[in-house]
Amino acid sequence: MLPIKEILDADVVIAGGGIGGLMAAVAAARAGASTVVLEKAHTKRSGSGAGGNDHFACYIPEVHGDLATAREAILGSLVGGDQDRDVLDASLMRSREVVDMWHSWGINMKPRGDWLFEGHAFPGRPRAFLKYDGSNQKKVLTAQALRAGAVIVNHSPVLELLPVPGGMGGVLALDTSEEKPSFRIVRAKAVILATGNPCRLFVSANTPGLMFNIGVCPACTGESIAQFWRVGGALVGMDRGYRHAGPRYSSRCGKATWLGVYRYPDGSPIGPFTTVPSRETSDITGDIWNSSFSDLMVNGTGPAIMDCGGASEDDLKHMLWAMGCEGLTGFLAQMKQEGVDPGRHGVVFGQYEPHGIRGIEINPETGTNLPGVYAVGDHVGNFRTNIGGAAVFGLISGEQAASYAAGASPCQDVENSPWARERMAYYSTFAGRSSGATWQECNHAIQQILTDFAAPGPHKVRSASLLKSGLKFIGDMRRRVDAELCTPTAHELMRASETLAIMDMGEIMIRCALERKESRGNMQRSDYPFTNPMLNGQFIRIVNGENGPEISWRPIHR
Amino acid sequence: MPPVISPDKCLRCGLCADICPLEVFGCRPAKNEMPTVRYPDECWHCNVCALDCPAGAITLRHPISHMILHVDSPFLKNSGQGGPHAAD
Numbered sequence: 001m002l003p004i005k006e007i008l009d010a011d012v013v014i015a016g017g018g019i020g021g022l023m024a025a026v027a028a029a030r031a032g033a034s035t036v037v038l039e040k041a042h043t044k045r046s047g048s049g050a051g052g053n054d055h056f057a058c059y060i061p062e063v064h065g066d067l068a069t070a071r072e073a074i075l076g077s078l079v080g081g082d083q084d085r086d087v088l089d090a091s092l093m094r095s096r097e098v099v100d101m102w103h104s105w106g107i108n109m110k111p112r113g114d115w116l117f118e119g120h121a122f123p124g125r126p127r128a129f130l131k132y133d134g135s136n137q138k139k140v141l142t143a144q145a146l147r148a149g150a151v152i153v154n155h156s157p158v159l160e161l162l163p164v165p166g167g168m169g170g171v172l173a174l175d176t177s178e179e180k181p182s183f184r185i186v187r188a189k190a191v192i193l194a195t196g197n198p199c200r201l202f203v204s205a206n207t208p209g210l211m212f213n214i215g216v217c218p219a220c221t222g223e224s225i226a227q228f229w230r231v232g233g234a235l236v237g238m239d240r241g242y243r244h245a246g247p248r249y250s251s252r253c254g255k256a257t258w259l260g261v262y263r264y265p266d267g268s269p270i271g272p273f274t275t276v277p278s279r280e281t282s283d284i285t286g287d288i289w290n291s292s293f294s295d296l297m298v299n300g301t302g303p304a305i306m307d308c309g310g311a312s313e314d315d316l317k318h319m320l321w322a323m324g325c326e327g328l329t330g331f332l333a334q335m336k337q338e339g340v341d342p343g344r345h346g347v348v349f350g351q352y353e354p355h356g357i358r359g360i361e362i363n364p365e366t367g368t369n370l371p372g373v374y375a376v377g378d379h380v381g382n383f384r385t386n387i388g389g390a391a392v393f394g395l396i397s398g399e400q401a402a403s404y405a406a407g408a409s410p411c412q413d414v415e416n417s418p419w420a421r422e423r424m425a426y427y428s429t430f431a432g433r434s435s436g437a438t439w440q441e442c443n444h445a446i447q448q449i450l451t452d453f454a455a456p457g458p459h460k461v462r463s464a465s466l467l468k469s470g471l472k473f474i475g476d477m478r479r480r481v482d483a484e485l486c487t488p489t490a491h492e493l494m495r496a497s498e499t500l501a502i503m504d505m506g507e508i509m510i511r512c513a514l515e516r517k518e519s520r521g522n523m524q525r526s527d528y529p530f531t532n533p534m535l536n537g538q539f540i541r542i543v544n545g546e547n548g549p550e551i552s553w554r555p556i557h558r
Numbered sequence: 559m560p561p562v563i564s565p566d567k568c569l570r571c572g573l574c575a576d577i578c579p580l581e582v583f584g585c586r587p588a589k590n591e592m593p594t595v596r597y598p599d600e601c602w603h604c605n606v607c608a609l610d611c612p613a614g615a616i617t618l619r620h621p622i623s624h625m626i627l628h629v630d631s632p633f634l635k636n637s638g639q640g641g642p643h644a645a646d
């Protein structure tokens with residue numbers, strides 16, 4: 001068995017020090033809870049917000065008037081309409097407070113002097129994405145969490161949740177600060193899950209074989225979703241899968257910062273929304289006809305080109321500045337090295353592999369079906385506004401978890417629970433082998449199976465025959481992984497844990513896709529080629545019950 | 559090899575290894591040692607190591623597989639402002 005390097009005690013433990021996790025840490029610590037953040041990498045520069053972001057979904061009353069204006073603008077954008085309205089509203093109601101907080105801490109929410117709403121918008125319609133400069137956001141949030149009194153442990157990815165009867169006892173984590181792996185236990189009364197957007201489930205669409213060339217942070221594989229599921233947590237929308245788009249072949253999210261027009265190679269616009277570059281709206285065709293980038297390749301009229309030609313000098317300067325705020329400094333350097341000038345060149349855009357399959361079900365206070373467990377950020381299943389939502393619900397979850405912990409009793413020896421011992425033995429087996437399968441083999445294997453047998457569209461179908469075959473092959477691969485996986489270093493054990501989470505999520509995805517006996521959006525069933533109106537406005541919910549997975553439908557809260 | 563460290567400039571402070579979101583440099587190196595790129599395939603090309611390096615010792619090399627596909631602006635081409643390749 002690998003050694004336990006350290007046991008820490010806390011009221012609240014937070015898995016993941018990204019945007020949501022750090023805001024949770026500030027709020028929990030300010031509310032008086034002893035708070036520990038466990039972060040896989042380093043909170044100053046980890047996650048999808050590592051280098052910055054530049055659009056913050058929010059409701060600013062003096063700009064929007066009533067809440068419905070901001071809400072409708074968000075629901076019409078890339079984050080889409082399938083979310084619980086009560087949860088969305090709860091986040092928007094406190095978004096102004098968080099925007100003011102960030103600004104007072106030194107994250108510039110008014111880099112142009114006043115409120116500026118840009119991108120992800122229809123011409124002439126209200127906008128809900130505040131332009132800001134997030135380039136220093138992770139450093140500022142880290143400093144605020146420390147100032148509030150939270151303890152941050154970097155290089156310590158969470159491996160499992162450790163429940164106790166009637167509540168939570170803490171988490172099991174890995175220590176990767178040294179070459180040799182060891183465990184870290186945090187005993188805590190409440191847990192906040194914040195490990196970000198699930199990715200690396202499908203073969204990279206830009207560079208098959210290169211798993212880390214993807215739009216979002218490849219260290220975020222939705223581990224909390226799998227860990228929460230293993231101990232009975234409820235998930236929603238897990239059959240879905242969103243396919244973002246962006247530059248080909250250098251994968252990076254942030255497409256709304258590009259102010260050009262999506263065009264066919266002959267110069268005609270792909271969509272009807274804009275014919276000239278616009279920094280106010282960007283071309284929302286990319287949000288609402290999301291499959292266009294693939295459709296044009298399949299029908300031979302492509303490739304789709306992001307064309308900023310014709311933009312004014314001033315607008316181009318603005319875009320390049322915004323790309324810096326957005327964390328695209330690597331991409332900017334690459335354009336320079338490769339002689340790409342967005343004022344003169346059109347950049348080919350393509351759809352990326354699916355990511356962000358939905359995840360943990362939360363209520364408007366970020367609570368889950370498990371007492372003492374809260375979840376925020378990109379791995380939430382029934383709500384999403386990216387950075388804005390992660391930040392606001394981070395704050396709310398910290399307050400809620402601190403108040404829950406104040407009334408809960410501590411767990412003395414959660415490290416000796418049968419579940420903790422079982423899981424420590426499980427991970428130790430991989431670390432103890434001297435030869436065998438690498439985590440890369442396993443990650444490629446699950447990506448291949450999911451891409452062939454369960455991928456959402458466009459231009460992909462699912463069917464009972466394919467999905468059931470996929471489930472069987474995951475079972476076959478799981479037996480081999482358990483028998484052969486070998487992780488000599490802490491780093492490799494960390495990547496293996498991500499891969500195991502991906503396998504669990506792939507299996508859950510297939511089970512939910514089997515339940516959807518209809519075609520809807522990018523989820524096309526060849527054996528049920530129609531949309532069933534009875535299923536309009538419904539989420540598939542899945543829980544790992546005592547007798548195996550329990551699947552049900554529930555209405556999306558309107 | 560995505561991040562390239564200049565041995566002449568590197569101060570051996572270990573910061574890049576500490577803050578890389580993908581832990582491409584593995585664990586923090588021993589004192590006075592230069593970090594090595596342990597896991598180049600795991601680089602996300604996010605550039606934060608280069609941004610934060612106090613000595614400006616890191617440059618990112620973008621692999622050929624990641625090249626940015628680009629063409630002359632179709633709009634400029636159509637409006638006769640297409641630059642050197644406009645007639646292609």
Ligand SMILES: Cc1cc2nc3c(=O)[nH]c(=O)nc-3n(C[C@H](O)[C@H](O)[C@H](O)COP(=O)(O)OP(=O)(O)OC[C@H]3O[C@@H](n4cnc5c(N)ncnc54)[C@H](O)[C@@H]3O)c2cc1C
Pocket residue numbers: 015016017018019020021038039040041042043046047048049052053054055056057156157158159194195196197215216217219220221223224252253254326327328376377378379385386387388390
């Ligand atoms: C280039 C780019 C541009 C973007 N632009 C925008 C934008 O302008 N507007 C917008 O709204 N959104 C944008 N996004 C998305 C935005 O960054 C995310 O929505 C946001 O960061 C989500 O916050 P989060 O807390 O859920 O996850 P993250 O901020 O990604 O944080 C997750 C954290 O969990 C850590 N972690 C993962 N697994 C574990 C584990 N097992 N144990 C411990 N820690 C773990 C990770 O290292 C990471 O620090 C962009 C994303 C990218 C990549």
Ligand code: SF4
Pocket residue numbers: 563567568569570571572573574575592593610611612613614615616
């Ligand atoms: S951050 Fe720069 S100076 Fe410090 S170890 Fe890395 S390369 Fe060297």
Ligand code: SF4
Pocket residue numbers: 560561577578579580581582583600601602603604605606607608618
């Ligand atoms: S570019 Fe980003 S992922 Fe690559 S080594 Fe530097 S910090 Fe790490």
